[in-house]
Amino acid sequence: MLIRIRFLLFLLLITTGVVHAQSSEMGIFLGTATYKGEISNSLVNAKSLKPAVGILYRRNLNSHWAYRIGITYGTPNASDADSDDPYQQRRNLSFRSRTFDGHFLWEFNFLPYQIANNRTRFAPFIFGGLSVYRFNPQAELGDDWYNLQPLGTEGQGTTAYPDREKYKRLKVAIPFGGGFKFKLSRRFGMTVEAGARRLFTDYFDDVSTTYADKDILLAENGELSVILSDRSIDGQALNNTNRQRGNASDRDWYMFTGITINYSLSKKYNDNCTPFRGKLR
Template identity: 25%
Template sequence: MKQHLHVLLRKCALSCLALTTFTQASFSQIGIFNEVEAGVSFGPSNFLGDLGGNRGRGMGFLKDNNIAQTKFIIGGHITAMPASFLGLRLAVNYGTLAGDDKIIKGSGGLEEARKFRNSDFRSRLFEAFLAAEVFPTVFFEEDPEDLYKKIRPYGVLGVGVFNYNPMGSDPLTGDWVNLKDLSTEGQGFAEYPDRKPYKLTQLNIPMGLGVKYFMNDNVSIAFEVIHRKTFTDYIDDVSTTYIDPNLFDQYFGAGSEKAQLARRMANKTDQGSSTSAGFGPGDKRGTPTNNDAYYSAGFKLGFRLGNRGNGDNYKRIKCPVMRY
């Protein structure tokens, strides 16, 4: 585990170094940015989708947040400041997302169907995004140039891309297997023309709030919460209804190892139970009207690069200041 973490940190450092070199060279040439910050971030992340959840109807967002499935995300960033009230951040992050129906605490309500579904997933996550940071309180500061021990709240909004690969635990062996190629909901089957194979690289919209504390003119620390809106319902490989399991034999070969694996992963309910026949073709497996999402909450450490003055390398863009 330690060796794996060291590798991730090394990759993150190299990425930041490359971004820093490119950013400084580019911004020095166009000469419009007041300052450039580079840094790292670390904190918990959580998945919001079909799997897992809490009592009652699955509603998405924080209502179905599962603390037990909290993972971690680390990253690096380069932020250019064309003005004191505005930052343009380029960030890369690596983490994990997960969900599990077993953790649902049933109370005899609508959540029992999700608990009986008995599905789980985990996926590594790699994302990159470009976002604007807006610091509204700058307009009320007497001297925006003075950063020493200053606190600034800010908002974040941008656009990004992320890559994932959902895996589920095999109920027979306990091994984690890739789910996309198994077409668990008939993706790519002629019988379901509206269910296309989903792509493992998707767009997202990061949005959030944070507060930044400047320890001095060159070092800052921030705490922020960023939610990612996505345009897919298949981060956890669950979206719509169960299909006829015989189709797996038809498309993957009757009795083949892949067909048998697809059967097990597509429907993990106990169909041999004496109290329930389990879910069958056409029964609800997920909620296609709600796309998946995820969020992170963590600390961001930043270091200012270059020269803060109005020299040849930087041409400051003044922001309006409200004075009394």
Template identity: 30%
Template sequence: MKKVNFQLLCFSFLILVLMSMSVQNGYAQKTKEYGFGLGVATYSGDIIRKLDPSQIGLQGTLFGRRKFDNVWSLRYGIALAGLNAADSVRPLDAVAQARNAYFKGLLVEGHVMMEYHFLDYLAPHSPVRYSPYGFFGIGYTMFFGEGQAYQGELAPDEDGDYSLSTPVIPFGLGVKYQLQERLFLSLEFGFRPTLSDFLDKIESDETHLPRFPVDPDDGSGGASTVPYGINYGNKADKDWYYFLGVTLSYSFHKIECFNY
């Protein structure tokens, strides 16, 4: 039910964005901006609970932007990122060390976001050439990875390939600086909460890994001797990933003074 409600929310937001674009179409055609960005990406979930600088990957993005005025803009784009994590690098506890899970893979994200700049730095007589900004939107992510959820899951000749897709809610903060009249440099940090608990290949479903598996033929008399028979996923939360990077963009719009 929550997933359905979220999808309805995303659809409603997208409709509002498209309506805003149509209303502003006459102006927005003169305020196009395009750019690219580079940076790093990491994740948090069942292997990493907090941001870990020792387990990061590279990320890049291509985007376009339409400005409605000097503070509001619509941004749309696609991002690629490499994510990885392993219990062997920095295990959370003894159970995680015994679990020995790991994953790595490529993430592809499409997104639409609204940006709000807190300073009117584009005004002709503005004393500053920069502005902090916040952004919020919707997106959709596909992830193609390989890994293992626990020690012994994979046969020696298996790579553990898997894939998933999930809606995401991108939001974050940044600072944008006007290098030249039409050239802009930004530094931003973005959060991406997902609706999936499978980004790291670790789920909370006990059917994947019984808590106390018993081998009736091992001579133990019914007692479990498998050390990895544990509930290894946290069903109380979903996986997140994060982007930190810089962007460079060029504006094709005609500089105008907006009246408020």
């Protein structure tokens, strides 16, 4: 019984220390969204930068560990016309995908840091966690944008390609990245970061496998599906049935890069307790 009491007291002391060491922040993210896949072979592509915005809540468990939840919106995009690859230029595909990304992330600061802590004004950090995102690849034709998933541009949903089901637009991803945190004032801080998302789909850009038979597409998915499945230029149609259109073995990625302005909801953090330093007032 005495051992149990001592153990419970030990847990109580640890829990109290963790709670006392915690502080909270709210943040607004402004940055860019980029993509890597069949139409762009790099996450760093200046030709396809698009704005991204987001909000987050961060809970600092102590000066090194924190978790955060947030939502980020961006429109990753790319075009074969921007590629130096002659095949991609002939293929002439392009897309954009309005993407909502909800995420839960763990953060680790390499230096002790909290906005409410006056000891450290700068810290590099890394993060990782889980994202749930909704995407919607679209292609432009004339002055209009068309949703690609319902069109089954690679034969999805047709009787000739029963193994190609229409992909879901709500997916899970693995986010990870890093950056730097800066204390700006007593209540404000700034974060500079880049965070990639490892996807479990190759249809973020609606390009993955081979060209479908255009007669099948026309009969079952309609004329618009045929037009948007093969955008090749100069009269050199690439739509030979079963010819490679994408690379199904290489999954897609997207990334958000930018700055976050954070506001500390905690007035003060005294870094005077070991191992969970500090007490909020």
